[in-house]
Amino acid sequence: MRYLQALQQLNLQKSHILRDRLYIRNEIMSIETMIDALAAGKNAEASTMFKQEIGSRISDAIESKKVEIGASIYNKAEQED
Numbered sequence: 688m689r690y691l692q693a694l695q696q697l698n699l700q701k702s703h704i705l706r707d708r709l710y711i712r713n714e715i716m717s718i719e720t721m722i723d724a725l726a727a728g729k730n731a732e733a734s735t736m737f738k739q740e741i742g743s744r745i746s747d748a749i750e751s752k753k754v755e756i757g758a759s760i761y762n763k764a765e766q767e768d
Contacts, residue, residue, distance in 0.1 A: 717740060
């Protein structure tokens with residue numbers, strides 16, 4: 688039974704690593720695309736890409752903070768019980 692649990696945990700970790708690698712590759716590609724647009728003189732296009740990237744990062748940061756606050760509140764409620 689423990690073997691199956693360990694195997695499931697390893698598969699989960701592997702899927703997280705693959706997801707993270709894909710995310711990093713996409714981040715690099717979007718930055719390269721933005722730089723290419725700037726180099727080509729497509730300032731409006733680069734500006735739009737920049738705004739989307741910043742918006743995405745802010746949204747991710749807010750979501751992460753929500754999870755952190757929610758976990759904090761939940762853990763505090765468990766400790767009081």
